[in-house]
Amino acid sequence: MRLYTAEEMGRADRAAQEMGISGRVLMERAGVGMASLALERFSPRRAVAVCGGGNNGGDGFVVARELHRAGVEVEVLATREEYRGDPEANLRALKGLGVRMIRPEELGVSLGRADLVVDALLGTGFSGEVREREAALIRRINASPARVLAVDVPSGVDGSTGEVRGEAVRADLTVCAHALKVGCVISPGREHAGEVAAVDIGLPSEAEVEPSVVLNDAASLAGLIPRTAEPAHKYSAGALLVVAGSRAMTGAAVMTVAGAQRAGCGIVFLVTAAGAAPLLDARLTEAIVEGAPEDAEGHMGEGALEAVLGRAGRASAVVVGPGIGVGEGGRRLVEGIVREVEAPVLLDADAITNLSGSDALAAREAPAVITPHAGELGRLMGAGAREISASRLRHAREAAARHGCCVLLKGSDTIIAEGEKAAVNPTGHVALATAGTGDVLSGVIGALLSRGMGAYDAARAGAWAHGRAARLWLRETGWPAESLIATDLLPHLPRAFAELLEGRPPR
Numbered sequence: 001m002r003l004y005t006a007e008e009m010g011r012a013d014r015a016a017q018e019m020g021i022s023g024r025v026l027m028e029r030a031g032v033g034m035a036s037l038a039l040e041r042f043s044p045r046r047a048v049a050v051c052g053g054g055n056n057g058g059d060g061f062v063v064a065r066e067l068h069r070a071g072v073e074v075e076v077l078a079t080r081e082e083y084r085g086d087p088e089a090n091l092r093a094l095k096g097l098g099v100r101m102i103r104p105e106e107l108g109v110s111l112g113r114a115d116l117v118v119d120a121l122l123g124t125g126f127s128g129e130v131r132e133r134e135a136a137l138i139r140r141i142n143a144s145p146a147r148v149l150a151v152d153v154p155s156g157v158d159g160s161t162g163e164v165r166g167e168a169v170r171a172d173l174t175v176c177a178h179a180l181k182v183g184c185v186i187s188p189g190r191e192h193a194g195e196v197a198a199v200d201i202g203l204p205s206e207a208e209v210e211p212s213v214v215l216n217d218a219a220s221l222a223g224l225i226p227r228t229a230e231p232a233h234k235y236s237a238g239a240l241l242v243v244a245g246s247r248a249m250t251g252a253a254v255m256t257v258a259g260a261q262r263a264g265c266g267i268v269f270l271v272t273a274a275g276a277a278p279l280l281d282a283r284l285t286e287a288i289v290e291g292a293p294e295d296a297e298g299h300m301g302e303g304a305l306e307a308v309l310g311r312a313g314r315a316s317a318v319v320v321g322p323g324i325g326v327g328e329g330g331r332r333l334v335e336g337i338v339r340e341v342e343a344p345v346l347l348d349a350d351a352i353t354n355l356s357g358s359d360a361l362a363a364r365e366a367p368a369v370i371t372p373h374a375g376e377l378g379r380l381m382g383a384g385a386r387e388i389s390a391s392r393l394r395h396a397r398e399a400a401a402r403h404g405c406c407v408l409l410k411g412s413d414t415i416i417a418e419g420e421k422a423a424v425n426p427t428g429h430v431a432l433a434t435a436g437t438g439d440v441l442s443g444v445i446g447a448l449l450s451r452g453m454g455a456y457d458a459a460r461a462g463a464w465a466h467g468r469a470a471r472l473w474l475r476e477t478g479w480p481a482e483s484l485i486a487t488d489l490l491p492h493l494p495r496a497f498a499e500l501l502e503g504r505p506p507r
């Protein structure tokens with residue numbers, strides 16, 4: 001499935017027009033397809049279409065016409081005094097059919113009667129903050145009890161980024177023309193879009209452009225995961241060093257190691273605080289556990305870096321962070337690992353917080369992945385979690401550029417960014433909003449790094465499999481999403497990986 005920004009959609013559209021396909025035809029196909037989905041999904045009886053002054057409004061006129069033809073009682077609010085071009089032609093056709101046009105002051109009454117609202121106010125031609133006149137209409141739409149179908153993008157959502165500054169429509173279903181718009185899959189736009197679908201508008205494949213953001217679906221990951229080649233031994237299968245845990249935080253280390261083991265690592269070493277080592281050694285049957293000197297708080301302290309570097313020589317990747325604690329000792333440990341370890345390094349949780357204000361990552365030449373949530377990325381970037389959450393794609397990209405690494409920004413719409421590349425993961429689920437799932441993810445990606453995958457591909461495949469494992473658990477147990485605990489993911493990771501290896505599109 002393709003993701004396009006507004007600019008990319010515009011380029012594809014112009015390419016199609018150069019091939020002789022008129023904008024009018026594309027608009028017609030878009031509107032017809034959207035109306036047919038609306039009929040199928042909502043079986044509306046009374047609909048109101050709110051149509052803006054651009055081509056999004058033009059699509060809306062076509063949707064309204066098709067709903068009218070299907071016997072739906074339709075009313076249309078056209079916000080502009082005078083229309084031109086394709087929207088004008090479609091509006092004329094609509095009026096010719098005798099569809100009732102309403103004025104803004106009638107909208108409240110009409111919305112009160114309707115069971116479907118077609119939101120065609122603003123599409124990909126919008127970005128920034130909605131002007132007050134449109135904002136008032138959006139508030140009206142959101143206050144209506146009717147179901148909402150958004151045309152291409154929920155009005156007020158930036159179709160290229162998912163950013164919302166001010167009001168934005170909350171839709172039940174967003175139907176995009178041709179490709180999903182990036183803003184419909186990234187928060188907060190994602191939450192405004194509701195269910196998202198695309199309609200075919202017959203754009204020729206020669207008109208397609210290179211997308212700047214890809215949907216991290218199984219098809220896009222096909223063939224990326226390596227198999228262990230013969231002759232194999234545990235080191236050639238991937239040796240991962242995990243630096244995790246402290247006296248009071250042992251579970252984080254367990255989940256990181258177990259995640260790595262299920263993601264196909266040949267051998268996992270764990271370096272942890274000395275006080276936690278005996279317990280972890282007993283729990284982690286297959287791992288090699290070593291205690292490192294700890295400070296008064298039970299965090300790895302002075303001397304821990306030496307223990308880590310002693311092990312790192314045998315490892316093909318290193319994961320550091322879960323449960324290590326935040327402080328000066330942790331900072332020295334993480335900076336030392338970033339500086340000294342030549343194998344790919346993944347930094348998670350406390351490792352990221354320990355690097356706030358540090359330029360160690362930027363100075364590092366070897367591959368690195370960081371896996372922050374919005375709060376951790378905020379601390380690293382000197383911004384608030386709220387600021388990060390409002391512009392997730394921009395911040396993920398900025399962090400990747402500033403620190404010269406791959407950034408996996410966690411969320412229900414996990415974003416993976418590196419250099420010019422960016423991907424949005426579709427397998428995330430609210431079930432994953434529980435303690436420890438992030439530790440499992442670190443282990444999974446660490447294992448893929450240790451098996452020779454590049455940072456960006458390992459992060460993408462790990463994010464997909466991690467989310468997929470949660471979905472497999474839900475399907476198998478039928479239990480409420482809220483009941484998932486992090487270790488539930490472990491027995492489902494192999495199935496998720498099998499799906500990626502088999503290249504089978506998941507059901």
Ligand SMILES: NC(=O)C1=CN([C@@H]2O[C@H](COP(=O)(O)OP(=O)(O)OC[C@H]3O[C@@H](n4cnc5c(N)ncnc54)[C@H](OP(=O)(O)O)[C@@H]3O)[C@@H](O)[C@H]2O)[C@@H](O)CC1
Nearest residue numbers: 013027053054055056122123124125129130131134152177
């Ligand atoms: N490309 C394609 O291949 C295809 C594209 N298609 C469709 O075209 C759509 C894009 O159409 P578009 O480019 O005409 O822009 P659109 O989203 O209607 O917005 C323009 C309107 O918004 C207004 N407006 C702007 N900023 C504003 C603000 N801050 N606050 C308030 N208002 C603001 C602006 O007002 P103005 O500034 O002109 O006064 C103008 O009225 C796309 O989403 C899809 O639905 C399909 O038909 C199939 C093929």
Ligand SMILES: [K+]
Nearest residue numbers: 119122153155
């Ligand atoms: K819209």
